[in-house]
Amino acid sequence: MSFTVREALELPQLKGAGILAGKSGSERTIEHVTVVDAPDAINWLRGGELVLTTAYVMREDPVALLDFVKKLAKTKAAALGIKLGRFIDNISDEIRDFADKAGFPIINIPFEVAWIDVITPVLTEVVERQASILKRSMDIHTQFIDSVISGGEMADVMRLLSSQIGSSTCVTDMKGNVIASCLKGDSKDEAEKAEWERMAKAASGQDAASEPWEMFPGMYRIAVRPSDGRAEYTLIEAQCGQDGTRWGKVLALEEPGRAFSRMDAISVSHAVTVASLEMLRIKAAENVERRFRSSFWDDFLNGRFENWEDIVKRGRSFSVDLTSPNVLLAISADGEKPGQATLIGSDGGLLQDEVIRLATQYGTRFWGAQVTCFAYMGGAAVIAPWTGACDPIEAKRRSMELARHLHSKVDAAIAPFTVSIGVGRFDSDPQKAGRSYKEAYECIVVGSSTLGSDRVSHFDELGAYRVFSRCAGRDEMERFAAEELGPLEEYDTRHNTELLFTLEKYLDAGGSLQQAADSAYVHVNTLRYRLGRIEAILGSELSDSEVRFTLSMAIRIRKYLSATR
Template identity: 20%
Template sequence: MLNNAIIRSGADAIDDKQVEWVSVMENPVENFVRENEFVLTTGIGCFGNKDELMKFVEDVYNSGASVLAIATGRHVFDIPEEIIEFAEKSRFIILEIPWELRFADLVHEIMGHLLINRNKAINRPKEIQEQLIQIILEGRTLQSITDYIEREIGKHILIADEKGEVVSGTADRAVVFSMWNKRVDSVAALEESHHPKYSDVRKIEERNQLLYQFTIKSNGKPKGNFFILTSVDESLSKQDITIAEQATVATALWFSRDSAVVEAEGRMQNEFLLSLVIGENMSPEHIQAHADLFKYNLEVPYVCIIGCPENLGSLIQQQQGRSYSRKTDLEYMNSYIKDGIFYAADSIGRRLLYAFKNDIIIIFLETSATATADTVNQFLDLVERRFIHLLPGVLFSWGVGKRVEGKDNFKSSYQKAKAALEMGRGEFGTGRRTHFDDTQLSSLLLNLAINEEVKQIALSVLSPLINYDDGKGMDLIKTFAIYRANSGNVSKTARELNLHRQSLLYRLRKIETLTGKSLVNPDDLFLLEFAVKLWSTDAITSTK
């Protein structure tokens, strides 16, 4: 219908203009023309007055219209050059259309095209949503989602996880994070559209660039950030925002699926390693199949290290001010602990097997025949330095077992590491590293403490004293320990315990009565002293 129309100005702006509506307008314009309109006029309100027509054109332009089409031949015969010059300078499109062209036909045609475009705009996000779901169902990578969205909106994207690490996208990460880290002063929510979804979108402008940020959420919790980087001249349209929202949801689904897979594999790895350390009866074929699945090499030498976070509960309460559940919070912190441990192992080029049980972490670190202690200390130094950033203020106690080779010896190294941990905490306090081979006496006691028969003998001797102490609060074990430390001197022992001599003698007789052992019989005395020393290492505990 516009074959006979003449473009009088703004020809170079045609590709940049967008038409959202069409209207017929005569003077005065006032506020009846809105942005991106295709305006039709006969110029009848200007009465052939060039100045009036000029003002009319300026008002239409200032209203944000995309095109002004003037029907010439009745009220306007020629468009004045001054108006053409103004429009050309302003990159405003003016069409000269023949008087014979009926406005009703032109409005009908334009509205038909707008309706077609509107339907396409409505269907396009739906088609994109279906394609994103298909990508997820096919198990494709996150980069597949990023590539697809970048093609659809023609912008660069960057996706970061909740730890701020980039996982996908082609946008310049240095620019993205530089703008995002300065967001406090320049960030603005996209509220001008009054669209409920846009309240979750933030826009940052810096120099000639725009950064859009969408929060990736799963189960109501932030899982990362979805960034779109573009120039100021190419800001996102409403449709681009809608598509980006859908991509953010798809990314959250991908994170959830990937997280579920990782968690399932992590649980299987955890259960397998725990089965090894408790000595569960598994066939060699079963062990090897699982080792192959998890890419574990069980033939290289490992040393077991057990760690226990001592003050995690109080730190969480201080920082978050909420009730504390040791099990729940340790599980939540496990990912940070695991990251720090694997980072340290990678830094020294060692393989590492990792498990988590109740309130302790279990590590099997690859070592060598000649440098076990040095390797372990170097590794734990790196771990603790890493924890300063990941878990500031958390105090760990460590127990280190002996080097083992072969899948049949994992239980032995674990037992020695656990015994070393308990002995170290009991003898030296928390926040220390205790190696199984630290001292000859400790090594002897710990070696004996991991023997079940020895444990039972010691407990059979001490159980009467433990049970009596629980009821009376007399601490007979401590009394005996100080009595032996003073070489059986009653006076010194009474002074140290701040007891009357007769009270101490009563306690000593009670020890003999409860245990059935005589404090003057060398064999009985040896057995009592051995059981108390073993108990003092915390390597054995009472089992009522």
């Protein structure tokens, strides 16, 4: 479809023209024609031009003419047309050698041929070819759009692209996982298809090297050199997405000995447009389902349903059986808060969605049954069906094994992000599943601030904090903590001291002065002085076990209130 230097020389108007040097570049594409007789005019070339010149200003400077030719080649001009016999009689051997090595055609334009007689027929051919390309491009675009409108899916888009470019194609996510593929000639050979999908996935691996594809802006040529000794191959890659967010890639296998043409590149670009629209449609549908799933789980936890049969029916539509016992876990990326939308990876996906996908995938494999996850409160609710005997001890052991497995797998997959996982207590009554999940979620909310993040914790491990969660009198707890600790907090604020911190370390150390001093990074004498100040401010003796118990409880209540605020 493109108009080449070779074809330009076949025009009747250029019958007497010939290539002086750089004949290997005769297939270079001509996109424009321009006349240049000033050396600095080269700065305004865009590439693809047939540059015409008399070389008048360089007639007495062969070095300047050589530099002019080199700059033309660097700017990717199509060719140089020069008139010999008026101002220069021939080109130097240095210019010939450079043009031959660079594959840059230098054409001798007959002295009697006017520039207009070159410009008009060449531009006419260029415009006609471009019009033909535009029409063909529109036809291709229409075919892709019709394919989707008629109910076609991603596989149909790849099948159409494969038929247009005569090669194997596929679309993948940003991690290289194949979404849909089609073999050359629409072959149904499963072994061949599996091999092609392996090759496509390898394009995202360490054996692949990519570079911009000159044929089309924004596309890349990927050379894959397998380290296992398999044959090398080349792929063309174009990314799918919208507004800077990348969702996936379209890949096409470049057959040995057959480089893709400009029209092939245009076909790929149209396939990318339609694939991006299809991905957007899929994401929109996923978001709607995500909202329905989250709404179901929220209704279940908060008792917003007419009767038990109604919620059981809704649960089945999401692969959750509420007629049998379930194990409940809560998982959340550390630092992720409800309403927050942390992005992860090159595709700009939500961290929460990635955690849900991984928990579902690894959980189901480990559990041996379908594990279901719901997006909830910035993290995920994990529901695993319990099919064993209703033994709380065994259920706790197995649920902790599941939680530790998920923690290991998910942490590794989303690094440097980390997750915390909470496990609720098992109850043989399916209707108590909501309470079990709330316990699991509390492990994350309270446990992260008291036990630390990036860990697995069971509700039983919360100790006294379990009691706090069952207390309805939050105001009373706040008053209690303020009465016991308020004087220390006020003193610390006014004098920029750490008496409350010191008290906490002392109580955590069980009254051991040396252990508390080490934990607070102070000398024992400093610790003794601080404890004396604390006793004076509170008007209490720390040697009294009841005082220590009351203060320890107040500190824990303070932490609980802070974590659940």
